[in-house]
Amino acid sequence: MSLADITRRLRAAEAAAGRAADSVTLIAVSKVQPAERVQAVLDEGHRIFGENRVQEAQSRWPDFQARYDGIALHLIGPLQTNKARAAVEMFQAIHSLDRPKLAGTLARLAQERGASPDLFIQINTGAEPQKAGILPEIADAFIAEVRGLDLPLIGLMTIPPVDEDPAPDFRMLAQIAERNGLAGLSMGMSDDFETAVALGATHIRVGSAIFGARTA
Ligand SMILES: *Cc1c(COP(=O)(O)O)cnc(C)c1O
Numbered sequence: 001m002s003l004a005d006i007t008r009r010l011r012a013a014e015a016a017a018g019r020a021a022d023s024v025t026l027i028a029v030s031k032v033q034p035a036e037r038v039q040a041v042l043d044e045g046h047r048i049f050g051e052n053r054v055q056e057a058q059s060r061w062p063d064f065q066a067r068y069d070g071i072a073l074h075l076i077g078p079l080q081t082n083k084a085r086a087a088v089e090m091f092q093a094i095h096s097l098d099r100p101k102l103a104g105t106l107a108r109l110a111q112e113r114g115a116s117p118d119l120f121i122q123i124n125t126g127a128e129p130q131k132a133g134i135l136p137e138i139a140d141a142f143i144a145e146v147r148g149l150d151l152p153l154i155g156l157m158t159i160p161p162v163d164e165d166p167a168p169d170f171r172m173l174a175q176i177a178e179r180n181g182l183a184g185l186s187m188g189m190s191d192d193f194e195t196a197v198a199l200g201a202t203h204i205r206v207g208s209a210i211f212g213a214r215t216a
Helices: 003-016 035-043 054-067 081-090 100-113 136-148 167-179 193-198
Strands: 025-029 048-051 072-075 093-097 118-122 153-157 184-186 203-206
Touching (some): 003 025, 035 054, 054 072, 081 100, 093 100, 093 153, 118 136, 118 184, 136 153, 153 167, 184 203
Parallel strands (some): 025 048, 025 203, 048 072, 118 153
């Protein structure tokens, strides 16, 4: 697989779903990938990347940003409150808003800076105890709480349980978003992004299918 293959498959999935070409944002998940693979994807013209750790992003991206224009970084992994400031300075979007305390911290930073990354609330659609995210039954209340903080909430994100059909989780995420008037749906990874696009994904997060298996 490569960026070109994934882009072609994404265009086909958009067309099959009756959706406009380019209506889905492809986030190339570069976490743990060697710099030369990331550089190759930059050289192919891609500019939207996902990282799951603030520190890893801080150590790698300033150098690329000095050499390539227009890079947009999305944080897709869990965010500790004490890393929130670094995260809002580095990322254009955060997909892992998952608790009131973090929302409060992001709101304070937004007021102080007069700007905030776009935010997605992570929903634990599978209600898995070990997984981050807001449980579906309290999603509506948390969405209202975040909106009350005047944060730029644009959508919802899920990571479905592994080794299960992801479609019910994608449908659930789309339903929660729809009844709350949220347009953004961050769902779909290397193995299931076509299903996610068919069910309304606006942002897909694809790592290994673009860059190859993660070795670290
Ligand atoms: C690693 C990761 C991805 C990408 O996974 P692939 O299977 O390599 O496409 C997507 N979303 C999140 C939250 C991740 O941590």
